Amino acid sequence: MRILFFAQLKDVTGCDGIELAATAPLNCDRLWAELVKRFPALNAHRPNVRLARNWEYASPDAIFAGDDEVALIPPVSGG
Amino acid sequence: MEIEIQLTHEPIAEKISPPLPLGAHGAWLEFRGVVRGEEDGQTIRALEYQAYPEMAGREIRRLLQEISARHPCLAAKVIHRIGVIPVGETAIYVGVVSPHRGEAIALLAEFMDRLKQDVPIWKRRAIADGADSARRVTPCAPIEVRLPTSGGQGTARPTLKSLDEARAEICTHCRPLPAVRAPLAEAFGRVLRETVCAPEDLPSVDRATRDGYAICADDVSKTFSVVDTIHAADWKPRQLKPGETVRVATGAALPCSGLRVVMQEHVERDGDKLHVVRRENSTNVRLRGEEVRQGQPLVPAGTKLNAGALAILAMVGNVNPLVSPRLRILHLTTGDEIVPPDQTPKPGQIRDSNSILIRGLVQHFPCELLHAHLPEDFEKAKQSVSAFRLQPSAFDLLLVSGGASVGEKDFTRSFLEWLGFDIVFSQINLRPGRPLIFGVNGGAPVPRSSAATEGGSVPASRLVSSLAPPNKVRVAFGLPGNPLSHFVCFHFAVATALACLTGGEPPEFLRGQLAEKLDDKPCPRETLWPARLEWNDATPRLRPLAWTSSGDITCLTAANALVRVPANTSLLEQFAEVDFLPVTAMLGGGW
Numbered sequence: 043m044r045i046l047f048f049a050q051l052k053d054v055t056g057c058d059g060i061e062l063a064a065t066a067p068l069n070c071d072r073l074w075a076e077l078v079k080r081f082p083a084l085n086a087h088r089p090n091v092r093l094a095r096n097w098e099y100a101s102p103d104a105i106f107a108g109d110d111e112v113a114l115i116p117p118v119s120g121g
Numbered sequence: 122m123e124i125e126i127q128l129t130h131e132p133i134a135e136k137i138s139p140p141l142p143l144g145a146h147g148a149w150l151e152f153r154g155v156v157r158g159e160e161d162g163q164t165i166r167a168l169e170y171q172a173y174p175e176m177a178g179r180e181i182r183r184l185l186q187e188i189s190a191r192h193p194c195l196a197a198k199v200i201h202r203i204g205v206i207p208v209g210e211t212a213i214y215v216g217v218v219s220p221h222r223g224e225a226i227a228l229l230a231e232f233m234d235r236l237k238q239d240v241p242i243w244k245r246r247a248i249a250d251g252a253d254s255a256r257r258v259t260p261c262a263p264i265e266v267r268l269p270t271s272g273g274q275g276t277a278r279p280t281l282k283s284l285d286e287a288r289a290e291i292c293t294h295c296r297p298l299p300a301v302r303a304p305l306a307e308a309f310g311r312v313l314r315e316t317v318c319a320p321e322d323l324p325s326v327d328r329a330t331r332d333g334y335a336i337c338a339d340d341v342s343k344t345f346s347v348v349d350t351i352h353a354a355d356w357k358p359r360q361l362k363p364g365e366t367v368r369v370a371t372g373a374a375l376p377c378s379g380l381r382v383v384m385q386e387h388v389e390r391d392g393d394k395l396h397v398v399r400r401e402n403s404t405n406v407r408l409r410g411e412e413v414r415q416g417q418p419l420v421p422a423g424t425k426l427n428a429g430a431l432a433i434l435a436m437v438g439n440v441n442p443l444v445s446p447r448l449r450i451l452h453l454t455t456g457d458e459i460v461p462p463d464q465t466p467k468p469g470q471i472r473d474s475n476s477i478l479i480r481g482l483v484q485h486f487p488c489e490l491l492h493a494h495l496p497e498d499f500e501k502a503k504q505s506v507s508a509f510r511l512q513p514s515a516f517d518l519l520l521v522s523g524g525a526s527v528g529e530k531d532f533t534r535s536f537l538e539w540l541g542f543d544i545v546f547s548q549i550n551l552r553p554g555r556p557l558i559f560g561v562n563g564g565a566p567v568p569r570s571s572a573a574t575e576g577g578s579v580p581a582s583r584l585v586s587s588l589a590p591p592n593k594v595r596v597a598f599g600l601p602g603n604p605l606s607h608f609v610c611f612h613f614a615v616a617t618a619l620a621c622l623t624g625g626e627p628p629e630f631l632r633g634q635l636a637e638k639l640d641d642k643p644c645p646r647e648t649l650w651p652a653r654l655e656w657n658d659a660t661p662r663l664r665p666l667a668w669t670s671s672g673d674i675t676c677l678t679a680a681n682a683l684v685r686v687p688a689n690t691s692l693l694e695q696f697a698e699v700d701f702l703p704v705t706a707m708l709g710g711g712w
Contacts, residue, residue, distance in 0.1 A: 044296070046173065048171065048173055048241060048243065049171060049243040049245060058293075094173075094176055094241070097175050097176040097179045097180075098176070098179065098180075098183075099180075099239070109297075109299055109300065111296065113173055113176060113241070115173070115176075115241050116243070118237065118238065118239065118240060118241055118242060118243060119237070119242070119243050119244040120170065120172070120177075120201060120213070120236055120237060120240050120241075120242030120243065120244075121154050121201075121212065121213050121233060121236050121237045121240075121242075
């Protein structure tokens with residue numbers, strides 16, 4: 043699946059996104075565990091970051107798999 | 122409620138037409154959010170905004186629909202500018218039409234509150250007044266930002282995208298389409314989307330490489346008894362004892378491991394008895410797993426499948442590989458001066474060479490191409506699209522070839538915007554091909570009907586259905602009308618988009634040497650110069666080809682590369698190191 047980072051999370055990770063080859067579908071906790079394994083600094087942002095799956099905010103029980111596009115959305119500030 | 126959403130890098134117009142014709146409705150409410158000259162108590166010159174465009178458009182639509190259920194309105198138009206926005210300019214525009222003012226005011230107020238909570242757009246940083254250093258709104262690494270330069274009347278003028286910026290934008294916006302499973306016979310040229318590994322060792326058993334007699338590798342006997350015969354297709358496992366041998370054919374599966382094969386030329390046979398006359402060092406055996414071990418990657422994801430890669434997939438029985446879908450491309454030509462190639466042009470007219478050029482170029486990507494011609498009059502073109510009843514949601518990519526008889530850029534741009542595209546850039550710093558337009562669908566990509574095995578062509582029912590205006594193609598290019606510009610823009614921009622949409626590697630510039638000097642008048646733009654790529658020992662040599670204008674395609678028979686000439690360069694000497702795009706390699710997936 044494709045993971046995208048936005049705003050300050052681009053700085054935290056140093057990239058716009060990564061491809062995550064998950065062997066099995068992941069719930070939120072497992073997904074975060076995978077991400078923090080790669081980018082330990084992300085963990086500090088977790089309380090303020092919402093996950094989006096395929097261009098919609100994901101519910102807490104969402105499952106992420108296959109070709110999903112997952113975005114880490116830090117607090118927004120548009121308008 | 123009718124909803125129109127744009128995310129744009131360009132300044133938002135001073136006047137914006139209402140989302141519905143006025144007269145029947147009581148209220149048209151407009152709101153502009155403007156960049157203030159102060160951020161966190163400091164004077165600033167500009168703010169930089171970033172967005173997650175696919176989701177932002179979708180989220181804005183969702184919010185409007187949700188809020189309008191409580192405050193019924195008739196239509197809303199939302200335009201959010203992103204990128205660097207100077208102080209005093211509009212960052213967001215919202216226009217709402219409703220029967221009475223109360224609904225519009227309530228909807229607007231709630232929408233703006235919710236936008237600031239939910240829509241993935243960020244103020245990335247503030248650019249301080251009177252200083253070059255940028256101050257961050259949120260912690261972020263310093264990145265170079267150029268403010269739009271001021272035009273004659275103090276209005277911001279969009280800067281030309283550099284080639285590298287344009288390419289990065291295309292790569293950002295063109296995401297891989299969902300993969301499908303396709304039979305091998307239909308997979309040529311598609312991009313493999315999962316790494317295919319060996320399901321077992323290859324060869325799967327030890328095999329003989331000579332006609333002869335198999336014996337235990339450490340058996341020093343001089344005389345053997347022949348206990349069996351194994352042909353190429355046989356499978357007869359047995360454990361050989363010392364003094365035993367089996368007759369084997371080239372390619373035959375040996376009955377057990379730990380054997381060697383004595384060539385038939387090196388033995389004397391007498392009935393069931395065998396005398397070994399000579400022994401070689403070679404065992405004459407292809408060992409199990411010698412070529413490939415079980416689980417070893419054979420063809421990596423991202424490979425554009427050529428004949429050889431397909432043969433490997435066949436060898437391991439992967440008959441329905443997961444690959445990029447066959448692309449669906451809609452090509453619209455415009456221009457009243459264009460006549461079909463089989464007609465004689467009147468003075469002032471030219472034959473249409475772009476249609477067949479595009480048809481040929483896209484053949485390097487498995488696709489279905491539909492072509493139609495539009496009159497170069499905006500209203501007539503809109504009517505034509507409605508008359509065709511084309512539904513671009515059935516397409517992954519829209520190409521619009523501009524005509525040259527009226528302002529092609531204005532026409533194509535307006536047309537793409539009418540179709541619902543957000544314009545990412547409308548000019549690039551390229552010769553030939555400056556008025557290249559790139560647009561993306563502001564909404565979320567449309568899921569394909571199914572990710573199951575594909576049929577063949579697009580069903581007609583998906584091509585024709587009523588929709589006005591259609592707005593669901595993922596990405597679109599407006600190609601400048603001159604044919605050489607078409608050729609250059611296709612290879613630089615469209616091929617990049619096609620590679621990204623299929624999940625393959627976008628074409629990269631390579632290094633080579635000029636075979637002859639390139640003498641040109643300096644141009645403030647970068648040039649992609651048609652050239653003939655030849656090999657000299659191991660070095661790619663590029664012979665620049667002559668062209669006189671962006672309409673001159675006489676060089677294209679020989680052109681198989683585009684040399685990148687830096688801006689303001691007058692002379693590149695023979696043997697100068699240059700970057701080039703190798704046209705054939707890029708399209709064919711290999712030299």
